[in-house]
Amino acid sequence: MNEKRKNETPLLEVDHLAVTFYTPHGTFNVVRDVSFTIQRGEVLALVGETGCGKSISAFAIVRYLLPFHPGESRVDGTIFFEGKDLIAMPDSELQKLRGNRIAMVYQNPGTSLNPTMRVGLQMEEVLKQHLRVESKQAHQRTVELFDSVGLAEPDRIGQRYPHQLSGGMQQRVMIAMALACDPDLLIMDEPTTGLDVTTEATILDLMVDLKQRVNAGILFVSHNLGTVARVADRVAVMYAGQTVEQGPASAIFKRSKHPYTTGLLQCVPQPPSEDETNTRLRSIPGDTYAPEEVNLQACLFAPRCPMAQEMCHTEAPEILSVGDSHQSRCFFWNNVHKGIWGELEPRDEGIRETAEPVLNANKLQRFFGQWQRKYILFGPRVRPPVRAVTDIGFEVGGGRTLGIVGESGCGKTTVARLVAGLIPRQRGDILLRTEELAPMIEERTDQQRAALRMVFQNPTTSLNPKLPARHTIVRSLQKLARLSRKDSHERAEELARAVRLEPAYLDRRPEALSGGEQQRIVLAAAFAGESDLIIADEAVASLDVSVQAQVIKLLEDHQRESGTSYIFISHDLGVVRYISDDILVLYAGHIAESGPAECVLNIPSHPYTEALLSAVPIPDPDATPTRIRLGGAVPTLRERFQGCFFAGRCPRKIGPICDNTPPPVHIGPGSPDHAIHCHIPVEELIKLQSD
Amino acid sequence: MTMIRSGLVATWRSVRNTFRLIFRTWSGRIALPIVLLHLVLTFFGPLIAPYSPTAMPESIDQYQNLPPSPQFWLGTDQYGRDVLSRVMCGAGSLIATAGTGALLGIILGAVVGMSSGYKGGRVDEIVMRVMDGLMSFPTLLLALLVLFTLGPSRFNIAATIGFVSMPAIARVVRSTTLSLKNMEFVQSARLRGESTFYIIFRELLPNVLPVLGVEASVRFSYAILSVASLGFLGLGIQPPSPDWGLMISQSRRFLVVAPWVALAPMGAVASLVIGVNLLADGIRQATRMAKEDKHE
């Protein structure tokens, strides 16, 4: 088998690829040394964190580097496609390969489709260009292709414009377009990033299905180890512009021979399962190697590596064979095992049972927009407001963490903003301990403001780009802790140390800080007011896993020391599972399920929770994928639900009762607080879900 | 105090960096000397001019419409005045009037745009409708209308230019403010209880400044064009002050016999606006480069 493969020319052979950008601001070695091969019918995943050069390596294959950096770029090394040199190939010949033999799928399907052209036409033009078919044949083939990627009504979808399709449908169109000419090589650049987890699951299913149907090699670029485990045959791990490890998926996930890969795998919160999470998350200290540095006479991972020796800092390691088609760029690969990052620390459970809730929210409601009439002031009422949050209530216990999960559009961010007072609620009340909170932040007292803080998703925009990082901390101290100017600067430095930042960082502009450093500054500001409750709205969603773990651990430590409660909002069930004591599952502005974390994530669950859990990609190539998938899209929320809010997509729908009666609340086993909003009785759910 | 000082230092630093970037652009390198020359004329023109710009020689006939010569480099006009001196002295009033007008417009526009955009709601709706209404006038038309009723004085011209350029600036500033106000750093300022005034001037203003920089240079060039056009139409700076627009207008009668009288101020006004527009392009490129710096 091995012998045979060696004699055959690989479909794609990338050898010592390096991409350098020469810009007015300096030289950037974005890709330093990347080598991999792809065979026909094989999926190679290129994995790495932000800035490691994975996407640029992928685009270098089709020689498309222009928009990444203004100015000149240089490509070194070789890229052979079926034995032909892609780098030296003339443009006209390359144009015949693009979209035909080599096709691509991109990260943002919404912006990658031409907004002013019907999707059918965008598809047909590929067929006409490369296969020279007549309009009629092209149209027919388009319908077939749309059908093959699982688009409903394939004969009519071509008439639509991109904005009329949901994100998942857009990505299916992109995939159909890539498959149009039956390509030999399919390059997919983060194809599921930005999609909801349930949509992601259906796209990944499609990919697994494609792998069997088409005889193409697939290059799958991703930062998400879970999705990689689901689809990849082989994995190449990138760090700082180099491939550091390469091998069969099972070898990479189970017997990694590079310290970076082992570290990365341990940073991912374990998938939500029935076992209690009782060990702490791991994080990789330090930050990624910056592309403008050129010191190649060392292992680039050495500054962050727990097993770095003297020679790692003075000599650059070559990529070495470490087993059956398994390679690693490490001098000491033989010593690499899971334990090199130290023993896993047990989680300190601390005191989690406090009687008094910190926050009590009741019957919150918020609609956006107003009824619109056909002719502004006159005519029939045509468009109702968006019912973003309808009757949501919850409680946050002292020193506890309430996790709120749901897909985009479920109302979780609106809930956070209602509680924080950034937008006023229309109905319902919020009690902070015993005080009623005013709807708007401006009307609340300074004590109330100090007691309730918020951390946002995007650390870059959470800091004023024109002011030094210390500004937000110092102002928070002055406004909320009532410190004098001098004291506030001293305390700011203490807070910086508490979030593991050197005080010197406080004088930097946000642009000079990495995403993780920015988010730690934001945390320091949130900790400034000795608050009772911190709302973290997707606070780790934009961070790389190794950095995400650092931030989660900081939150954990702070909670243990000061007894602060959290509302932790996330779409990532793994993260929520790890950090939450209680969980609230939202769908379409309604509560689907709520209760203690272990009850909500176990059988029985609300069918929506079940679907969410089943959609989560698991970073283990041997895991058997679950089969529950949601079709369709989240409802527009403009109509009041006559029956159950989930009836339109529910895989466990029992009949007309779901469509015309709002679901009752059943108390699940395990805890009196475990509430499931579903028509199906609890016993029935247990039976259904145990199979 | 420290807040103001640190603010000033930061502003100075960003201005210095911007200049450095401007000088790296192709248009900036051409523009800076041109603009600098005109600025020198603005401040020192009357001092270094060889003759008085307004005094007429006693024997007008002898000096009327003389072609360029070593004595009068750019010739003389219908009243026997030295054209070079008049052009040199005309820079000051034009640049000062246009500059004041543009500055006024920037300040007004920034205040209206930022407060209206940040406040939002009804107030914003009404303010923007009024701005739309004002923008329905070609600038020159609105300026003519206002000056017609107020009468042409240097102050009125500057005020008018400020007024007519305000709506467009307000609109640009407002849209920047709208995109900024939903950013998380503004939300966190609200969450820690900052006043609206503080948020607008301390949090938003530094971020609006780059936009204002581009706007300022564009508005300045429009202002020069408007002041010169008003002068040409006789509603600008009044004679006998040497105003380029007016000089061109008066020279029309002698266009055939003494074209130099027209050509000199024409060259002056054209070079000034070209310089300012090139500078605007340079600033725009520079801010774009600064933005790209951040993305890397």
Next chain:
Amino acid sequence: MARFIARRLGLICITLLVVSVVIFVITELLPGDVAAMILGKEATEESLERLREELGLNRPAHERYLSWIGDVLRGDLGDSYALKMPITDIVGRRLRHSVILAAFAFLVGVPAAVAAGIWAGMHPNTKLDRLISMTALVGISVPEFVTGLLLILLFTSTLHLLPSSSIILPGVNPLTSPQILIMPALTVTSVLFAYIMRMTRANVIEVMQADYIRTAILKGLPMKRIILRHLFPNAMLPTITVIASSFGWMLGGIIIVENVFAYPGIGQLLLRSIETHDIPLLEVVTLIIAGTYAISNLLADLSYAALDPRVRLA
């Protein structure tokens, strides 16, 4: 789409209302005494009183405004004070002349500017792009009266090809004597061309960075098709707005150009009414120019909506 049109129509009504109020406030309320303004310093108290009576200036401001705007809406534009004749009779011919000028500038300037802008945007920083961009920069920088006088110096003084003034006698159709149209039209076109070209170029450069252009390139489409089907429709959308706003520029420019060439259009009428302090005429002419501009913006919005499926099908 119906909603969109309804909304736009509503907004344009509000805008026109604001415009009329602004005109009324500036011309009749700011100067204090309109009668004194019209008659000048030497007027006697009697003649002032007579004029106030004649123009109805003794009534309260809001009443005057309502009756003025009511008359305008009914199509009664009032009488010119200086020319002593109905404004409707004066404006019509002048308007036709200006429209001819504007139409010429538009038909020649817009297509040329769009073509040049697209080419330059596709080939940024090449020699020809630098040349086109520099020409356009000079075009927006040089005032219309300078361009106009330079043309006169060239075509009249030096080449003796064209007449320096474009006076049109009553009853003469300007289209029958194109030689008088050439220079004014060229002047108006130069500014229009420069302005639209610069904006088109910027739009094209921006669209070139879009993800869907990347998709088109990596689909292996030939450059011609990418430009025609992917780049052009998307880059044209913002350009439509630019063209409409450049209309305002051009209207301002027309005032000057008509003055330079003594071309009897609406702009010259405006200047004449300012010189003769003919406030009723001034108000109407201003209303026409501002109204034209506002409506051109409306048309731009509507065509934008018609061409952009995101708005059309929203």
